[in-house]
Amino acid sequence: MAQHTNKRATTQAVTANRLLDGEVVYFTADGSWSDWLKDADVADGKEACAALLAKTEPSVAAQQVVEPYLFEVAVEDGAIVPASVREKIRMAGPTIRLDLGKQAASA
Amino acid sequence: MPLIKNGKFADDNWVLVGDDDELPTDTPVIVSAARWQAERDALIGRNAPLGVKLEAGEAPELIADDLDRLQLVAVNFPAFKDGRGFSYASLLRDRYGFDGEVRAVGEVLRDQWSLMVRCGFDAFDVADGTKIDAFQEALGEFSHVYQATGDGKKTVWQLRHGG
């Protein structure tokens, strides 16, 4: 399986898929889930990241999302950018069908 | 842990005895295959029903010659994904003709019960809070079967041709 959780990375956000429709979602500072990475809460350092991930446990228990995990991001000029190709594709949609996925709605 | 036997909740008089535990007197006991092999004569000498628990990886062949001395075989499912026990039950019933209790223990999902019954399990350790209705409902989800197993149920292939 592709390695997508980087435990050593310093800056990370939490993503998951919504249980009901599978949509990619990001965990926000107010404890809810957003469709957009720009709304995500980010944490720095191992402990803060683990704490951020732990905060999502109630929404797993409440059947809102499936399998949340941490992924590495960079904050560039105030924008959150995923480090891996995989997360860039999840954030946008298939690279060969720009009419599909989140990129279609945001275009 | 509640026991369902032949589709109903039943009292469980069996005691699972660890390999280092002392054997209780006059009580039906379930021992491991290893203990059965090591203390076979002493166990046969007791005046109470005997059962053996097979772990995944311990095929019934291990106890095949002694099945007529056993009243129960428990088959453990270490994880619901580990389906070896389905074959063990089939072998116990079909190949070795074991007619005592075959009990599923360990991690078993609701959606596995009906398949397990078809393979020859007649007893289940179930989680606390399990409702007997759920068990009956799970068993009734499919009206017909394609495969012939030891349960003698007519297959679709038989029913199509006058059974």
Next chain:
Amino acid sequence: MYRYDEFDHRLVKERVTQFRGQVERRLAGDITEDQFKPLRLMNGVYLQLHAYMLRVAVPYGTLSGSQMHMLADIATKYDKGYGHFTTRQNIQYNWPALSDIPAILDDLASVEMHAIQTSGNCIRNVTSDQYAGAAAGEVDDPRIWSEIIRQWSTFHPEFTFLPRKFKFAVCGMNEDRAAIRFHDIGIEVVKGKDDAPAFDIYVGGGQGRTPMIGHLIGAAVPAVDLIAYLESIMRVYNMNGRRDNLYKARIKILVHALGAEEMKRQVEEEFVHVKEKGVVHLPEEEIARIRAYFAPPAYETLPDESSALNEAMADNKKFADWVKTNVAEHKVDGYAIANISLKPVGGVAGDASDDQMHVMADLAAQYSFDELRVTHEQNIVLAHVKKDDLFALWQGLEKAALGTPNLALITDHIVCPGLDYCALANARSIPISQEIAERFNDLDRQHNIGELKVKISGCINACGHHHVGHIGILGVDKKGTEFYQISLGGSADENASIGDILGPAFTEDEIADAIETIVETYINIRQEGERFIDTYARVGKEPFKETLYATH
């Protein structure tokens, strides 16, 4: 083709009811994701990168026109207007909501379709030869036996929680279009006693991270013993296959560890017992009943030569090109097998829009006895088209952008969804396929190169069959960057072979150049009449390695 009777209908409907209950229990929190996952997988529901994915079974790749229409309607109603045909002859939808899936399964059940056992550690959809019933030289129609295996394997009480997934492929003759030697069990129908159908049974083939060619362990097994023999193999595997390591759990690893001879011995020992049980596994009347569904269609008596076809080919080069590449010989005079390529340059291999599915269904109704087949090479086949009708068929296909004349040429790839869709992938595969197709877009050049099968996977699981590509491409991840490894000389047919890895991997920008270098090397050294795979068999990898790595 096969039609459900009341029993088949009922089972599929009951399965939908069961799954609806499972979804309700999941949404209510009665079961956890860990407990739900194997249940949803056994109904073909995955959670992929962007969304859920639903894989619908197309048993042995055969579909009626109304089934194809329904697949299109589902794409429109519940998905994003398209579907993806896979190497398992199935169709996948990439965007369904979990909450809609019970309704989708209801719609499928209404046309005798389902998603049963399209994933999970159980016996998966049985695949077969897309030319079944149409190819000359067939011993028997493999779909009869595939349907028997489909029914036997559906909700099998003993073999639903196997160590790992389990795939069957069946072919009806010694020309193998179903890659039977690369399946957990591959079956070839052969002539047995008194010329009755019997079965050569290969075990332990597969791809993934340890590609292996299956071993023949059961030779000419008679029909009456087929199910008992398969039960025996399954039991040996279920009890002895490894469960401690996901990557070593397939039957190929067991066969490799035991050796084919020992595997055969264990299966045959088991077989003696299974037969002793005396259960009639497969009644003769049932074989006859299923066989009747695959009786030849009502062919007309026609001359083999079609003047209408010859004239149309003479008048229209584009059509002639299509006939040359996409049309195959039929066993009946005056008929042909038409292949519809789902590999237009610039498209996504195996994808078809809802409109295209409707068009294919309509054309099948009009020209091919209302029946279609999905191929493991991700194309569609109309198996019984009158030669006189080929031109009209082609015009209909052209209108829907389905007339791409590239079957088995260098732009007809097997491609897994890769990192554009798949949660397991390490690299994208579709863009690589598109770059190669663009590079070799010129049709005369494709014809000059000749048969060349390029197969592309986005990870080591090898869903894109790269091990058996004449040219195989495997995407790997190196510290977050996609790289592509090339292998040469694989083949999935009766001359089964596993490709040899050439050397260090290439970046996305380099890969089309690398493929071009390989192709040019072949052109330079090939002898008269040699296909790429023949030249490779003669010279091995060295000449390719030299030219490829000399320039880098």
